[in-house]
Amino acid sequence: MHSASPPPPRLSMVQVLACGAAVVTLSMGIRHGFGLWLAPVTQDMGWTRQTFALAMAIQNISWGVFGIFGGMLADRFGAFRVLIGCALLYSLGLAGMALSPTPLLFALTTGVLIGAAQAGTTYAVIYGVLGRQISADRRSWAMGVAAAAGSFGQFLMLPLEGQLIASLGWQTALLVLAAMALLIVPLAFGLREPGFDARGRQAPGSRGQSIGQAVAEALRHPSFLLLTAGYFVCGFQVVFIGVHMPSYLKDHGLSPQVASFALALIGLFNVFGTYLAGSLGQRLQKRTILVFIYWARAVVITVFLLVPLSPASVYVFSAVMGALWLSTVPPTNAVVAQIFGVQHLSMLSGFVFFSHQIGSFMGVWLGGYLYDRTGSYDIVWYLAVLLGVLAGLVNLPVRENAIVRPAPQAA
Numbered sequence: 001m002h003s004a005s006p007p008p009p010r011l012s013m014v015q016v017l018a019c020g021a022a023v024v025t026l027s028m029g030i031r032h033g034f035g036l037w038l039a040p041v042t043q044d045m046g047w048t049r050q051t052f053a054l055a056m057a058i059q060n061i062s063w064g065v066f067g068i069f070g071g072m073l074a075d076r077f078g079a080f081r082v083l084i085g086c087a088l089l090y091s092l093g094l095a096g097m098a099l100s101p102t103p104l105l106f107a108l109t110t111g112v113l114i115g116a117a118q119a120g121t122t123y124a125v126i127y128g129v130l131g132r133q134i135s136a137d138r139r140s141w142a143m144g145v146a147a148a149a150g151s152f153g154q155f156l157m158l159p160l161e162g163q164l165i166a167s168l169g170w171q172t173a174l175l176v177l178a179a180m181a182l183l184i185v186p187l188a189f190g191l192r193e194p195g196f197d198a199r200g201r202q203a204p205g206s207r208g209q210s211i212g213q214a215v216a217e218a219l220r221h222p223s224f225l226l227l228t229a230g231y232f233v234c235g236f237q238v239v240f241i242g243v244h245m246p247s248y249l250k251d252h253g254l255s256p257q258v259a260s261f262a263l264a265l266i267g268l269f270n271v272f273g274t275y276l277a278g279s280l281g282q283r284l285q286k287r288t289i290l291v292f293i294y295w296a297r298a299v300v301i302t303v304f305l306l307v308p309l310s311p312a313s314v315y316v317f318s319a320v321m322g323a324l325w326l327s328t329v330p331p332t333n334a335v336v337a338q339i340f341g342v343q344h345l346s347m348l349s350g351f352v353f354f355s356h357q358i359g360s361f362m363g364v365w366l367g368g369y370l371y372d373r374t375g376s377y378d379i380v381w382y383l384a385v386l387l388g389v390l391a392g393l394v395n396l397p398v399r400e401n402a403i404v405r406p407a408p409q410a411a
Helices: 013-045 049-077 079-099 103-119 123-133 136-168 170-181 184-191 211-219 222-251 256-280 286-306 311-323 329-340 345-374 378-395
Strands: none
Touching: 013 049, 013 079, 013 103, 013 123, 013 136, 013 170, 013 184, 013 222, 013 256, 049 079, 049 103, 049 123, 049 222, 049 345, 079 103, 079 123, 079 170, 079 184, 123 136, 123 329, 123 345, 136 170, 136 256, 136 329, 211 222, 211 329, 211 345, 222 256, 222 286, 222 329, 222 345, 222 378, 256 286, 256 311, 256 329, 286 311, 286 329, 286 378, 329 345, 345 378
């Protein structure tokens, strides 16, 4: 009979939160500003909005696909190596986005490369570290802190990106961001986890379940499938709004500064929304939080479409929508950790996030496609409302109890 090995030591909670939050701030802050490039890129290159939207859609799918495998690597070898590799990839992709002369190269760099880079520098990988290094009684709160950091990155980076475009031009602005993405490399050193051997591999004694077993178990669990379905809607809504709202406002005669401030307000209020969602997840049922968020989004979008459009209505919409923006992220990932444990958390979060990215693909691509066909974003706005109602219904039956596994037989 094998004796139980002691659990590996943990990193300091302050260190994990500080480095993880800084990584998410940079990665998500850069990523949230891409909508500001739609107008200058398409006008300068002579491309349609659908061309730009397709590259963004590919980026979201690439992020989702590579997120699963990035999560597997982070769970198996630790987040440190994944973060360094994807930081380099992020920088390369941003440089390619600036210098691509054709729609195909633009799609490959902006879409595939940056999407793969985001898979290894955002929530799934960082949440895996948080799950393994922070105790369950503070896990949902810690995830809220990390998500709030990503929102603060949006608030911090969007005005900066808008100013860079205005003062340097869109291409040079992207090259500056490429240099900034490399700051993730030194931050990764603060997320080197104990419990991995000299090659970076997780010690065999700490593995109780194979990757195949973990995937099969999750795909048989109804609540995992319901969470995954609901997350599709989150991706559809936020990426459509984030990428297309600047152009939507410009079409209605509002200045680019209104769009920049609107996206910044979304980021600012999302700091509070995600932190609150993570904190409430320690005390309330997380499915209740998710149902409220999805239904509240549907109401907020409906009101925005009904009232006269003005800078004031845009700012109010952005503030309220910002509080709901990524607030789904902490409770969704905390439920996954609560049900299945943390051994394969990055990978399982990657599976759930893949559904989010399919929704993102549909939201950003449909926005460009239907605009080019109809000259309006109205149909996509209506879809966002309908899907918000359905997502709330889907999350109602979610059960958060930890899964019961048969005890391994003694040798």
